[in-house]
Amino acid sequence: MTIQCDLVINNVRIASMQNNGEAYGLLLQTSIAIKDGKVLAIFDPSQDSYHSTHRVDGENKWLLPGxxxxxxxxxxxxxxxxxxxxxxxxxxxxxxxxxxxxxxxxxxxxxxxxxxxxxxxxxxxxxxxxxxxxxxxxxxxxxxxxxxxxxxxxxxxxxxxxxxxxxxxxxxxxxxxxxxxxxxxxxxxxxxxxxxxxxxxxxxxxxxxxxxxxxxxxxxxxxxxxxxxxxxxxxxxxxxxxxxxxxxxxxxxxxxxxxxxxxxxxxxxxxxxxxxxxxxxxxxxxxxxxxxxxxxxxxxxxxxxxxxxxxxxxxxxxxxxxxxxxxxxxxxxxxxxxxxxxxxxxxxxxxxxxxxLGLENKGQIKPGLDADLCLWDIEHPAELVYGINQHRPDAKWFAGKACKSI
Ligand SMILES: [Zn+2]
Missing domain, CATH: 3.20.20.140 (Metal-dependent hydrolases)
Structure with missing residues (x-):
């Protein structure tokens, strides 16, 4: 059975920022499906049952919440x-x-x-x-x-x-x-x-x-x-x-x-x-x-x-x-x-x-939460804090929609 969604991003390292006992809330799964502006599922590519006309290769970069x-x-x-x-x-x-x-x-x-x-x-x-x-x-x-x-x-x-x-x-x-x-x-x-x-x-x-x-x-x-x-x-x-x-x-x-x-x-x-x-x-x-x-x-x-x-x-x-x-x-x-x-x-x-801000639907990558996401070309999330003016997101989605220039 395939599940219809709006976007699939494959091949990413996900710093979910959940409190799951892993540093930065790291998840083992490397694919994510998005539907109606929300994260629908985070899954392993071998379990891919999601269908979307929009598919993005994350090139092993890091995906973080906006x-x-x-x-x-x-x-x-x-x-x-x-x-x-x-x-x-x-x-x-x-x-x-x-x-x-x-x-x-x-x-x-x-x-x-x-x-x-x-x-x-x-x-x-x-x-x-x-x-x-x-x-x-x-x-x-x-x-x-x-x-x-x-x-x-x-x-x-x-x-x-x-x-x-x-x-x-x-x-x-x-x-x-x-x-x-x-x-x-x-x-x-x-x-x-x-x-x-x-x-x-x-x-x-x-x-x-x-x-x-x-x-x-x-x-x-x-x-x-x-x-x-x-x-x-x-x-x-x-x-x-x-x-x-x-x-x-x-x-x-x-x-x-x-x-x-x-x-x-x-x-x-x-x-x-x-x-x-x-x-x-x-x-x-x-x-x-x-x-x-x-x-x-x-x-x-x-x-x-x-x-x-x-x-x-x-x-x-x-x-x-x-x-x-x-x-x-x-x-x-x-x-x-x-x-x-x-x-x-x-x-x-x-x-x-x-x-x-009293917002429970933002700040983490988790099924059911807002799909506000940024893809960063870094080797480790600490790089975003370590350097000054070294990074901008390679790609960005707000409520599941790709942001063109920002
Ligand atoms: Zn102030």
């Missing part, structure tokens, strides 16, 4: 090259933020930008990520802060998927910084976020998650707690920028709300890790921001590892602290700067990154 960039801010107006110069003349990120620069500079540019120009620049940045094997991107709002611009950003983010072969997951980050108009009363802004914006975001399905920047230059523990409560009341998932510059106990708070992820965590107190583990939250590491800000405090990797907390890696692509549109580069940084093994890094941009 990468998931689970933390970006890639929709924004303007850029911050001028602040880059200021920082090199000695000003700190916190100083620039206090003087109305930093995020607020981007807020102004994003409010002024047309939907069309925001989309055009976002597509350009997303394309850079896709060229390196990314098939799913999380995009946060947070450079509008007012109702209209936040909605504009989230809509633009969703539109990227109409132009490029990628899944876009959106997150409402109203609590990124306090906007100018609420400077004298930040609590009023938190009330606006909780009572006015979050209900609309939920109602119009503009985002599946709510995020905060829990920091002295962002929002306090108590303000974040209110925002998490509002998000939970509207059935939205929680993510959080926590312990990036200091320890405000934001990760522990987020864990109380079963956050999908706690992100940055350079200043995380190792004593708070068991709460993160119990909540099932993913620790999202952002070495691009660590590198860019010349940070020296590293996340407590050894303790996270000892507790078995899943670790994900993302670009944090944003105009201020991580203008890095390259997941492969950041993967190398995660090993060189944070000491993750190449295998940990690859789990961190596949299955753990998908988990940080």
């Amino acid at each position: 990468f998931v960039d689970c933390h970006t801010h890639l929709v924004y107006g303007g850029n911050r090259a001028n602040e880059f110069e200021q920082r090199l003349q000695g000003k700190s990120y916190a100083e620039i933020a206090q003087q109305g620069g930093g995020i607020l500079g981007t807020v102004l540019a994003t409010r002024q930008a047309s939907e069309q120009s925001l989309l055009a620049s976002a597509i350009k940045r997303a394309t850079r990520l896709l060229e390196e094997g990314v098939t799913c991107i999380e995009v946060k709002s947070g450079y509008g802060l007012d109702m209209d611009t936040e909605i504009k950003m989230l809509k633009v983010a969703k539109q990227i998927a109409e132009y490029l072969p990628v899944t876009i997951e959106t997150t409402y980050l109203g609590a990124h910084t306090v906007p100018e108009e609420f400077r004298s009363n930040p609590d009023d802004y938190v009330q606006f976020v909780c009572e006015q914006v979050i209900p609309i975001v939920a109602q119009q399905k503009l985002a599946g998650c709510v995020d905060v920047f829990c920091e002295s230059i962002g929002f306090s523990y108590e303000q974040c707690r209110k925002i998490f409560s509002a998000a939970q009341n509207h059935q939205l998932h929680i993510k959080a920028h926590v312990e990036q510059l200091s320890d405000l106990k934001g990760a522990k708070l987020a864990a109380q709300f079963q956050a999908l992820s706690v992100d940055h965590i350079e200043y995380l107190d190792p004593q708070d890790i068991s709460a993160i583990k119990q909540a099932g939250s993913v620790a999202v590491l952002l070495p691009g921001a660590f590198y860019y800000l010349n940070e020296t405090q590293k996340p407590p990797i050894a303790e996270l590892r000892a507790h078995g907390v899943p670790m994900a890696i993302a670009t944090d692509l944003n105009p201020g602290s991580s203008p890095v549109a390259s997941l492969l580069t950041v993967m190398n940084m995660a090993s060189v700067l944070f000491g993750l093994t190449p295998e940990e890094v690859l789990y961190g941009v596949t299955v753990h990154a998908a988990q940080a």
Whole structure:
């Protein structure tokens, strides 16, 4: 009996990224059948009972799941090259933020930008990520802060998927910084976020998650707690920028709300890790921001590892602290700067990154899951982490369809 399918790829080494006891989830079978955008079967060529008019010879190259960039801010107006110069003349990120620069500079540019120009620049940045094997991107709002611009950003983010072969997951980050108009009363802004914006975001399905920047230059523990409560009341998932510059106990708070992820965590107190583990939250590491800000405090990797907390890696692509549109580069940084093994890094941009977005259908090669796949001409998966700017996928499929140029 032959089984009809849409595509068969033969002669590949499959790093499935499943937890099957093998390094990189290696599978012995070397053929894969795809139907209706999903992996139908992984099989040995001697057992081939699949019929398809599309057959690809993988030439013994490695097949990996498409990468998931689970933390970006890639929709924004303007850029911050001028602040880059200021920082090199000695000003700190916190100083620039206090003087109305930093995020607020981007807020102004994003409010002024047309939907069309925001989309055009976002597509350009997303394309850079896709060229390196990314098939799913999380995009946060947070450079509008007012109702209209936040909605504009989230809509633009969703539109990227109409132009490029990628899944876009959106997150409402109203609590990124306090906007100018609420400077004298930040609590009023938190009330606006909780009572006015979050209900609309939920109602119009503009985002599946709510995020905060829990920091002295962002929002306090108590303000974040209110925002998490509002998000939970509207059935939205929680993510959080926590312990990036200091320890405000934001990760522990987020864990109380079963956050999908706690992100940055350079200043995380190792004593708070068991709460993160119990909540099932993913620790999202952002070495691009660590590198860019010349940070020296590293996340407590050894303790996270000892507790078995899943670790994900993302670009944090944003105009201020991580203008890095390259997941492969950041993967190398995660090993060189944070000491993750190449295998940990690859789990961190596949299955753990998908988990940080609450996506169970991505990040692994497994029957029934999305057929987002990349074929790499490498001898071993560790090569993708070891080198910088050495590799691009030889072939790529998004939802089972071959991507022509990216
Ligand atoms: Zn971020």
